[in-house]
Amino acid sequence: MSKKPFVTKAQIEEIAKTYPTPFHIYDESGIRRNVEALKKAFSWNPGFREYFAVKATPNPALIRILKEYGCGVDCSSYTELMMADALGFSGDEIMFSSNATPSGEFSYCKKLNGQMNLDDLTHIDFVEKECGLPETICCRYNPGGYFQIANSIMDHPGDAKYGMTHDQLLEAFQILSKKGVKRFGIHAFLASNTVTNEYYPELAKILFQLAVEVKEKTGVKVSFINLSGGIGIAYRPDQESNDIAVIGEGVHRVYDEILCPADLGDVAIYTELGRFMMGPYGHLITKVLHLKHTYKEYVGVDACAANLMRPAMYGAYHHITVLGKEDAPLDHVYDVTGSLCENNDKFAIDRELPEIAIGDYLAIHDTGAHGYSMGYNYNGRLRSAELLLKEDGSVELIRRAETPKDYFATLDFTGVFDQFE
Numbered sequence: 001m002s003k004k005p006f007v008t009k010a011q012i013e014e015i016a017k018t019y020p021t022p023f024h025i026y027d028e029s030g031i032r033r034n035v036e037a038l039k040k041a042f043s044w045n046p047g048f049r050e051y052f053a054v055k056a057t058p059n060p061a062l063i064r065i066l067k068e069y070g071c072g073v074d075c076s077s078y079t080e081l082m083m084a085d086a087l088g089f090s091g092d093e094i095m096f097s098s099n100a101t102p103s104g105e106f107s108y109c110k111k112l113n114g115q116m117n118l119d120d121l122t123h124i125d126f127v128e129k130e131c132g133l134p135e136t137i138c139c140r141y142n143p144g145g146y147f148q149i150a151n152s153i154m155d156h157p158g159d160a161k162y163g164m165t166h167d168q169l170l171e172a173f174q175i176l177s178k179k180g181v182k183r184f185g186i187h188a189f190l191a192s193n194t195v196t197n198e199y200y201p202e203l204a205k206i207l208f209q210l211a212v213e214v215k216e217k218t219g220v221k222v223s224f225i226n227l228s229g230g231i232g233i234a235y236r237p238d239q240e241s242n243d244i245a246v247i248g249e250g251v252h253r254v255y256d257e258i259l260c261p262a263d264l265g266d267v268a269i270y271t272e273l274g275r276f277m278m279g280p281y282g283h284l285i286t287k288v289l290h291l292k293h294t295y296k297e298y299v300g301v302d303a304c305a306a307n308l309m310r311p312a313m314y315g316a317y318h319h320i321t322v323l324g325k326e327d328a329p330l331d332h333v334y335d336v337t338g339s340l341c342e343n344n345d346k347f348a349i350d351r352e353l354p355e356i357a358i359g360d361y362l363a364i365h366d367t368g369a370h371g372y373s374m375g376y377n378y379n380g381r382l383r384s385a386e387l388l389l390k391e392d393g394s395v396e397l398i399r400r401a402e403t404p405k406d407y408f409a410t411l412d413f414t415g416v417f418d419q420f421e
């Protein structure tokens with residue numbers, strides 16, 4: 001299977017006249033079709049809601065598109081709550097799933113009537129002292145050990161810093177109900193970027209059984225179960241994408257099996273997807289500046305790890321298309337590099353690509369989530385612009401590129417940098 005970019009060389013040449021590379025560009029049409037499919041997959045559950053994980057792509061123009069479909073937001077910090085606030089989210093439309101939470105953030109969540117997701121048993125006291133407990137509280141579960149589907153280990157929750165143990169979670173519900181909390185939820189995030197239709201159903205089974213146990217042992221009847229993020233995307237061309245309709249049906253099956261007989265047939269299903277909502281609908285577009293022949297063949301581009309950190313940080317694969325050479329044979333092998341003074345600043349290593357020339361545009365795929373948002377300013381590199389390719393084919397600037405003035409903004413107390421724009 002090949003991966004096709006959602007833009008052509010001609011489109012990018014036109015766009016680059018106004019907005020110089022590098023930039024992230026997002027596909028409105030793809031985002032809309034995907035959120036429609038997600039809603040349809042869970043339409044069997046009347047209370048279903050997706051809370052978009054803001055950290056994945058914190059851009060108001062994109063979050064507003066999801067808001068049109070009734071999505072809420074999953075925030076994890078003060079500034080993410082501010083973004084939610086500014087975009088008009090409040091109450092049940094907000095999940096606050098934070099950890100090692102600094103003071104002041106639970107109060108802000110409470111002010112917005114958002115739903116707090118407590119990462120630890122000790123947070124009950126922390127919240128109570130800071131702002132008093134709200135009516136709704138969700139508790140984050142960590143079963144420990146490893147998380148397995150059939151015979152393959154998906155992840156190691158026992159090594160993850162998140163969530164409460166089984167016994168802590170039961171204790172938390174007992175304490176919270178005594179203290180007058182009225183509405184409860186359970187949350188867990190046990191494996192990241194899963195490319196299997198089985199992850200959500202397996203996770204749902206664990207959480208549904210836990211909800212039944214919570215009801216039996218504490219008398220607390222949870223109102224919602226939050227399956228969080230973790231549905232992955234096919235970064236590699238040989239991977240098969242998840243089928244959200246199959247995933248929704250898989251969760252439906254265990255819901256009917258476990259929750260309905262336990263008189264919990266009115267529990268709402270929540271999701272906090274980030275990567276699945278935006279990942280495939282973003283490209284990082286970069287231009288080839290240099291070709292270097294030493295012990296290897298290097299393609300030097302105008303983007304760097306400061307614009308997309310995943311390859312440098314996790315060795316993550318991001319597919320690359322040389323625009324205009326979609327059908328050319330992949331008969332060259334290159335390392336595609338940025339300009340940071342860090343040898344891990346490589347978008348691809350030993351990648352088979354068509355012959356590349358200076359001036360070519362590369363589309364780096366699947367940068368719509370955890371792409372721009374993980375950006376940073378190492379080596380004084382500036383964050384790029386973000387563009388939205390609208391359904392009518394026009395392009396909207398949804399975040400301008402940083403300028404040196406932005407880079408110096410937190411230093412410039414005396415005006416010595418005022419000369420720079």
Ligand SMILES: *Cc1c(COP(=O)(O)O)cnc(C)c1O
Pocket residue numbers: 053055056074076097189192193228229230231272273274275276369
């Ligand atoms: C990061 C995160 C998400 C989103 O994860 P994806 O892998 O992007 O789907 C959801 N919930 C929480 C609490 C997270 O930390």
